[in-house]
Amino acid sequence: MFKQILEKIEKYDSIIIFGHLNPDCDCFGAQVGMKEIILSRYPNKTVLLAGSGIPYVFDLLYPVDEIADDVFKKSLGILVDANDLSRMEDSRIYNCADWAKIDHHIDTGTFKEGPYIVDTNANSACDIIAGLVMDNDLKITKVGATALLLGIVSDSARFQFVTNYPQTFERAKYLVEKGGDIKTVYDKLSKTNEKTLAVKGYVLSHYKKSKKNHVLYIILDKRTLKHLRVSTNHASNLINMLANVEGYPIWASFAEYEDGKVRCEFRSNGPAVQPIAASIGGGGHSQASGAPLKKLDYKFIEKLVDRLDDLVEEWEKK
Numbered sequence: 001m002f003k004q005i006l007e008k009i010e011k012y013d014s015i016i017i018f019g020h021l022n023p024d025c026d027c028f029g030a031q032v033g034m035k036e037i038i039l040s041r042y043p044n045k046t047v048l049l050a051g052s053g054i055p056y057v058f059d060l061l062y063p064v065d066e067i068a069d070d071v072f073k074k075s076l077g078i079l080v081d082a083n084d085l086s087r088m089e090d091s092r093i094y095n096c097a098d099w100a101k102i103d104h105h106i107d108t109g110t111f112k113e114g115p116y117i118v119d120t121n122a123n124s125a126c127d128i129i130a131g132l133v134m135d136n137d138l139k140i141t142k143v144g145a146t147a148l149l150l151g152i153v154s155d156s157a158r159f160q161f162v163t164n165y166p167q168t169f170e171r172a173k174y175l176v177e178k179g180g181d182i183k184t185v186y187d188k189l190s191k192t193n194e195k196t197l198a199v200k201g202y203v204l205s206h207y208k209k210s211k212k213n214h215v216l217y218i219i220l221d222k223r224t225l226k227h228l229r230v231s232t233n234h235a236s237n238l239i240n241m242l243a244n245v246e247g248y249p250i251w252a253s254f255a256e257y258e259d260g261k262v263r264c265e266f267r268s269n270g271p272a273v274q275p276i277a278a279s280i281g282g283g284g285h286s287q288a289s290g291a292p293l294k295k296l297d298y299k300f301i302e303k304l305v306d307r308l309d310d311l312v313e314e315w316e317k318k
């Protein structure tokens with residue numbers, strides 16, 4: 001499949017790499033990594049990054065691009081770290097001339113627009129891309145290697161969630177040897193601020209337990225988030241505050257946006273939670289998935305938590 005993706009890249013002078021909604025370090029790292037790989041091989045092509053990226057690493061990598069509307073129709077669109085066109089942050093992806101995809105989420109079969117690589121065993125999209133570089137003897141710059149390390153380190157929660165350790169460590173080693181700045185990546189990811197401490201304090205003192213005591217979860221309504229002065233996405237990304245608590249193999253968060261919609265996140269170190277996310281229009285990985293809700297409906301959330309509870313009971317019986 002990579003050969004087919006490469007053929008597409010060869011065919012277009014203009015290439016736009018798209019990140020998903022609520023971009024994270026894996027998606028942005030994969031965008032920058034792909035751009036560096038493509039430009040190393042084809043220096044005369046124009047490669048642009050769509051979406052909002054991760055501003056706090058712009059100084060370490062570089063910012064996303066402002067792209068005029070008319071550029072899309074002559075460009076190849078590459079999707080990284082997401083299932084299909086509907087998941088991408090910049091919806092102008094629909095206007096592209098052609099598409100290709102590299103992803104590690106459970107394949108929903110909804111991407112039919114072009115060649116793709118999906119490896120659900122990879123802990124991050126950046127892990128897959130690092131593998132492509134090594135296996136195909138591609139060039140990677142220092143910035144590109146740093147970007148890929150950023151995705152690998154963040155999506156694996158500092159190498160906690162890894163399926164194939166020898167392979168991932170080998171790829172990380174390769175990237176460090178290519179000049180990837182692992183030290184600064186760790187510094188960036190560990191840096192925190194008082195606002196974040198306040199949210200963490202709130203989560204630790206307000207989390208709830210499911211009826212059958214298998215699930216820890218937190219509900220963050222928009223009033224609370226406003227009071228804490230943090231965005232819904234920032235708070236959602238702190239879900240692992242509730243991770244690894246003895247007796248609770250599943251943890252979840254429900255955070256309300258300004259417009260009343262809700263972001264749900266489910267995590268597990270026991271049963272797969274992806275089917276529950278998928279059943280309400282979401283998806284992701286087997287043990288780390290999310291879904292959108294139209295509104296903050298406490299009754300509905302209670303039912304969802306009951307289902308997660310039942311899931312653990314089923315799993316414990318096995």
Ligand SMILES: [Mn+2]
Binds near residue numbers: 026027081104125155
């Ligand atoms: Mn990812």
